[in-house]
Amino acid sequence: MNAEVRAIKTSAEQALTSAYEAARASLPGKGAVAALREEAFKRFDAKGLPHRRVEEWKYTDLRALMRDALPLAVPPDAAAKAKAKDAGKIFAALNCRRLLFVDGAFVPEASDLTPEPGLTIGSMADALAKNDALVAAHVGKVFETGDSAVALNTSLMSDGAVIHVAAGTVLERPIHLVFASSETPSAAFIRSLIVVEKDAQAIIAESHESNVSQINCALEMVIGDGAQVDYYKATQTRGLHVASLLLTVGAKAAFNTFALNSDASLVRNQSFVRFAGEGSNGGLRGVNLLRGKEHVDTTMLIEHAAGHCASREQFKSVLDGQSHNVFQGKIVVKPHAQKTDTKMMTRALLLSDEAEADNKPELEIFADDVVCGHGATAGALDPNLKFYLMSRGIDDKQAEALLIQAFIGETVEEISHEGFREAIMRAALEWLETRG
Amino acid sequence: MSLLEIKNLHVEVEDKKILNGLNLTIEKGQVAAIMGPNGSGKSTLSYVLAGKDAYNITEGDILLDGESILELAPDERAAKGVFLAFQYPVEVPGVATMTFLRTALNAQRKLRGEGEYSTPDFIKLVRETSAKLGVSQEHLRRAVNVGFSGGEKKRNEILQMAILQPRLAILDETDSGLDIDALKTVSEGVNRLRSPERSMIVITHYQRLLNYIVPDVVHVMSKGRVVKSGGKELALELEAKGYAQYTDEAA
Ligand SMILES: Nc1ncnc2c1ncn2[C@@H]1O[C@H](COP(=O)(O)OP(=O)(O)OP(=O)(O)O)[C@@H](O)[C@H]1O
Ligand SMILES: [Mg+2]
Numbered sequence: 001m002n003a004e005v006r007a008i009k010t011s012a013e014q015a016l017t018s019a020y021e022a023a024r025a026s027l028p029g030k031g032a033v034a035a036l037r038e039e040a041f042k043r044f045d046a047k048g049l050p051h052r053r054v055e056e057w058k059y060t061d062l063r064a065l066m067r068d069a070l071p072l073a074v075p076p077d078a079a080a081k082a083k084a085k086d087a088g089k090i091f092a093a094l095n096c097r098r099l100l101f102v103d104g105a106f107v108p109e110a111s112d113l114t115p116e117p118g119l120t121i122g123s124m125a126d127a128l129a130k131n132d133a134l135v136a137a138h139v140g141k142v143f144e145t146g147d148s149a150v151a152l153n154t155s156l157m158s159d160g161a162v163i164h165v166a167a168g169t170v171l172e173r174p175i176h177l178v179f180a181s182s183e184t185p186s187a188a189f190i191r192s193l194i195v196v197e198k199d200a201q202a203i204i205a206e207s208h209e210s211n212v213s214q215i216n217c218a219l220e221m222v223i224g225d226g227a228q229v230d231y232y233k234a235t236q237t238r239g240l241h242v243a244s245l246l247l248t249v250g251a252k253a254a255f256n257t258f259a260l261n262s263d264a265s266l267v268r269n270q271s272f273v274r275f276a277g278e279g280s281n282g283g284l285r286g287v288n289l290l291r292g293k294e295h296v297d298t299t300m301l302i303e304h305a306a307g308h309c310a311s312r313e314q315f316k317s318v319l320d321g322q323s324h325n326v327f328q329g330k331i332v333v334k335p336h337a338q339k340t341d342t343k344m345m346t347r348a349l350l351l352s353d354e355a356e357a358d359n360k361p362e363l364e365i366f367a368d369d370v371v372c373g374h375g376a377t378a379g380a381l382d383p384n385l386k387f388y389l390m391s392r393g394i395d396d397k398q399a400e401a402l403l404i405q406a407f408i409g410e411t412v413e414e415i416s417h418e419g420f421r422e423a424i425m426r427a428a429l430e431w432l433e434t435r436g
Numbered sequence: 437m438s439l440l441e442i443k444n445l446h447v448e449v450e451d452k453k454i455l456n457g458l459n460l461t462i463e464k465g466q467v468a469a470i471m472g473p474n475g476s477g478k479s480t481l482s483y484v485l486a487g488k489d490a491y492n493i494t495e496g497d498i499l500l501d502g503e504s505i506l507e508l509a510p511d512e513r514a515a516k517g518v519f520l521a522f523q524y525p526v527e528v529p530g531v532a533t534m535t536f537l538r539t540a541l542n543a544q545r546k547l548r549g550e551g552e553y554s555t556p557d558f559i560k561l562v563r564e565t566s567a568k569l570g571v572s573q574e575h576l577r578r579a580v581n582v583g584f585s586g587g588e589k590k591r592n593e594i595l596q597m598a599i600l601q602p603r604l605a606i607l608d609e610t611d612s613g614l615d616i617d618a619l620k621t622v623s624e625g626v627n628r629l630r631s632p633e634r635s636m637i638v639i640t641h642y643q644r645l646l647n648y649i650v651p652d653v654v655h656v657m658s659k660g661r662v663v664k665s666g667g668k669e670l671a672l673e674l675e676a677k678g679y680a681q682y683t684d685e686a687a
Pocket of ligand 1: 449450452454472473474475476477478479480481490523
């Protein structure tokens with residue numbers, strides 16, 4: 001980074017620096033944790049907020065988009081906790097173990113902490129303060145990246161979930177991390193760690209609903225050999241939401257992630273995934289429903305560092321109004337990762353002439369015996385299909401709704417868990433019903 | 437009053453004139469066959485009647501029950517009883533046939549101020565109707581027309597017609613793509629729907645269909661107009677002599 005450019009800090013960057021300096025002493029964790037923060041902050045300070053000249057952030061210029069940094073969130077009061085009771089209704093029907101976070105802070109009294117063999121749940125704030133062994137082993141280490149949004153998260157991480165699933169454990173219920181926000185606009189830096197040990201099985205869901213707040217959340221996840229993990233993330237926000245998934249997958253493991261963004265003003269969902277052991281399968285999928293001036297950026301780096309792994313990426317977006325969807329998918333196949341099999345597909349459905357979809361698939365292949373494919377399409381609804389439906393008496397809006405539903409259905413149908421599949425489809429249908 | 441009156445209809449697509457002062461009247465309960473050379477505008481007429489918006493109507497009018505329908509959207513025309521069995525039915529991936537049929541039926545009923553069908557009544561209706569037309573349950577479970585053979589798609593059109601019970605059905609080359617047995621089944625299905633309250637426009641190239649669905653009148657179209665009308669014997673004459681004399685007349 002050019003020093004002259006860095007000489008001019010935006011007001012948001014200045015505010016973040018002041019926030020860090022003021023909070024440094026009171027943020028959870030001393031010693032090694034404090035050193036980790038300090039080192040991360042130096043990285044952030046050198047680079048500043050990600051901007052359009054950083055290739056990975058080309059379409060989401062955070063430096064320009066973030067006019068100001070909001071004050072750091074304070075622990076929620078009783079009213080904020082009470083208001084959060086109904087949050088996360090998207091997955092409410094699924095009999096999940098519910099863990100509640102308000103403005104990023106864990107609310108144990110509103111969380112289901114019923115003991116379950118093989119499962120350990122804690123708050124990140126506690127774990128950092130205690131310099132917990134699991135946290136010491138993994139936080140900041142699952143997928144090292146120079147990304148400055150992740151660095152900022154590490155500098156200011158305050159709370160989040162720490163979940164450990166012991167080897168061979170099959171969780172009885174899905175775990176639902178419910179992130180709610182209070183009425184007071186604030187900035188929250190959420191950090192979570194999920195470790196699913198060898199041959200264990202877990203379903204993790206995450207829902208975010210926030211007002212104009214600025215959320216920067218990072219989830220580090222370690223999937224052990226032979227383990228199976230499903231991870232769902234549903235995001236709604238009227239503010240800014242930057243989420244980073246840092247994931248390492250062992251051998252013969254399986255995982256599927258699904259992200260739904262609807263009624264999301266400004267979202268960056270970035271994933272850093274490493275296949276570190278042979279013979280694993282992973283699916284990354286998602287649906288973005290955008291309208292108005294909403295902007296959703298899905299960016300991922302999938303690193304095949306071990307051979308004989310298969311990954312599938314499928315993302316669909318529906319864009320109305322002047323919304324903007326970004327998909328950037330980079331797949332890297334390392335020299336020894338032979339027999340890698342990847343397929344990346346992204347499709348955008350443009351409901352308005354003013355909406356914009358940017359697709360940037362990238363393949364970097366250093367092994368010779370691999371199958372890697374990608375495809376991207378963007379287009380409007382087919383007028384012939386719409387006419388066919390309307391000629392049978394179905395009105396304009398309903399005909400569009402059926403076709404949009406069919407478009408996203410193709411991806412939602414890939415969810416093998418019936419409950420989550422239905423919950424996500426229902427949320428998508430609700431969005432369709434509120435289309436003007 | 438006639439059910440349908442098309443008066444001096446001029447239609448263009450992308451500045452190309454396709455219908456050229458077409459006049460046609462269909463009486464209540466009448467089955468009218470339309471024949472005519474390839475490219476004479478038969479399918480265009482059927483799309484324009486159904487309300488497809490790619491067409492530019494530069495002159496003339498279409499009256500249903502004496503009222504212009506030019507300003508009505510396709511769904512509003514459907515609710516008034518207009519139904520088009522497409523020459524080339526489209527595949528609609530991801531939309532289940534049953535959902536489609538049910539949404540269509542209830543939407544039409546709603547626009548007409550009638551009550552919705554209950555689920556059991558609807559399923560019963562579809563099951564009985566599809567059995568008569570030889571449409572299998574397996575096909576009903578698929579997405580609309582997806583993976584259907586040409587003939588299966590045509591049958592599915594007639595199934596939709598039988599369920600929606602239109603007052604004006606336009607069958608655009610429903611016979612093409614049907615095997616001999618299917619032609620019989622489908623024609624029987626169509627004949628069952630013949631009633632004094634229902635009119636049909638049967639577009640075809642072949643006299644054979646008209647042996648099964650016997651028309652009250654036959655119209656010959658050429659270059660975007662009706663150039664000759666007559667009884668069912670006109671179809672036989674066309675079969676024997678071709679269109680030459682009429683296309684020359686029109687020229
Ligand atoms: N969208 C369009 N753009 C340009 N030309 C068109 C379009 N639709 C129809 N035409 C032209 O209009 C003419 C009439 O077409 P139409 O499909 O109505 O004929 P038809 O009588 O149904 O023919 P067939 O017997 O082959 O089905 C043809 O010359 C056709 O190429
Ligand atoms: Mg035709």
